[in-house]
Amino acid sequence: MSQDTTKQTQNHKIAIITGTTSNLGTNIAYRLLHEIPSDYRLTLIVTSRTLARANECIHDIKKYNEQTTKRKGILDFDYLLIEMTDMVSILNAAYELKQNYNKIDYLYINAAQGVYAGLDWIQATKECLMNPVKASTYPTYKLQKVGVKSRDGLGLVFQANVFGPYYLIELLKELLSKSEDPRVIWISSLMSKPSYLSFDDLQLLKSDVSYEGSKRLVDLLHLAKYKQLYDQYGIKQYVTQPGIFTSFSFFKFLNPFTFYGMLFLFYVARLMGSPWHNISGWKAANAPVFVLTADIKHDKQDVKYGSACTLTGKEYLKNLEIDPTGKDDVLNYFQTLKLEWDEKLKNQITNTRKPYGY
Numbered sequence: 001m002s003q004d005t006t007k008q009t010q011n012h013k014i015a016i017i018t019g020t021t022s023n024l025g026t027n028i029a030y031r032l033l034h035e036i037p038s039d040y041r042l043t044l045i046v047t048s049r050t051l052a053r054a055n056e057c058i059h060d061i062k063k064y065n066e067q068t069t070k071r072k073g074i075l076d077f078d079y080l081l082i083e084m085t086d087m088v089s090i091l092n093a094a095y096e097l098k099q100n101y102n103k104i105d106y107l108y109i110n111a112a113q114g115v116y117a118g119l120d121w122i123q124a125t126k127e128c129l130m131n132p133v134k135a136s137t138y139p140t141y142k143l144q145k146v147g148v149k150s151r152d153g154l155g156l157v158f159q160a161n162v163f164g165p166y167y168l169i170e171l172l173k174e175l176l177s178k179s180e181d182p183r184v185i186w187i188s189s190l191m192s193k194p195s196y197l198s199f200d201d202l203q204l205l206k207s208d209v210s211y212e213g214s215k216r217l218v219d220l221l222h223l224a225k226y227k228q229l230y231d232q233y234g235i236k237q238y239v240t241q242p243g244i245f246t247s248f249s250f251f252k253f254l255n256p257f258t259f260y261g262m263l264f265l266f267y268v269a270r271l272m273g274s275p276w277h278n279i280s281g282w283k284a285a286n287a288p289v290f291v292l293t294a295d296i297k298h299d300k301q302d303v304k305y306g307s308a309c310t311l312t313g314k315e316y317l318k319n320l321e322i323d324p325t326g327k328d329d330v331l332n333y334f335q336t337l338k339l340e341w342d343e344k345l346k347n348q349i350t351n352t353r354k355p356y357g358y
């Protein structure tokens, strides 16, 4: 490669944010516009399950750039329609990326879902009155369905939040290794206590806290993999958690009254000293964006980087230790399951045609 071409690729960053359409995903994108030197070319690959939402999101990010960052370099967009609960969709997405790009610099694993059935309003009221900070940090009144499987026959939350993204990373390792400073950033949660995961139910099919269990799996998988990813591929992987912020996903269970009630509770919790009530997606994106420039010599990879804020809402970073118990068992399980899926998908014909391009 000539010096000019090397410089050209170094000055061109390509980032994928899974679930870009979420409040956090869009704010990570906004912050990348500030973070990556303005004269660099930046390609943002927006992902969603639907084209309409991907388009809407691209429109919002473009508008943000026109009104705020006004980047000097080229800002271009692409989209990927990925359904994390469908292994063929993941395979297609990776295939399409390999066809269209010769490197990927940053991969954010942000998309996630739970299988919620609603709220236990009596329990919610009790918890909020007794301890508003705990009620809005570790709520136990969100009702989750038990035993939901994907069409692939896997635990749905397990596949959407951990196994699907893990498989995507595995498929993209080579492409990431072509970047001079590749990064993979997982979005975990505060809600990932060891007690949420049972080792005889790693697909979370018997669990009524499958969302929380999936985040515990994210933490363990990260601990078990980050060294290998760096040693073999030069990929720097970090795990982060965004604190607590307003999410679009729970809106369907709220009316204007309960929505503002929830916001009020968040502010009360912050005033009572909670460092985690960021409330805004922008502040929640602080840790995920910080680790993009973290230096692995000084910024440890075996901790969880957290977005926190002061009483007055000033953002800062607060890291959490991760209990590593069981990380090797988790990695073994994922490696074995990956081999099974490699075998199942080996004759899959990928369909990479897009409805229309950018």
Ligand SMILES: NC(=O)c1ccc[n+]([C@@H]2O[C@H](COP(=O)([O-])OP(=O)(O)OC[C@H]3O[C@@H](n4cnc5c(N)ncnc54)[C@H](OP(=O)(O)O)[C@@H]3O)[C@@H](O)[C@H]2O)c1
Pocket: 018, 019, 020, 021, 022, 023, 024, 025, 047, 048, 049, 050, 053, 054, 082, 083, 084, 085, 109, 110, 111, 112, 113, 160, 187, 188, 189, 190, 241, 242, 243, 244, 245, 246, 247, 248, 249, 250
């Ligand atoms: N909200 C909080 O307080 C909080 C706290 C801790 C951690 N987090 C984490 O922060 C991240 C973002 O949260 P959020 O509340 O902003 O998200 P959200 O509003 O729930 O949105 C979820 C995002 O994930 C995508 N998604 C969901 N299921 C998917 C699937 N099966 N396949 C592919 N994409 C899927 C959605 O994309 P489309 O709908 O466009 O397809 C959407 O962009 C998540 O990892 C969440 O666990 C949030």
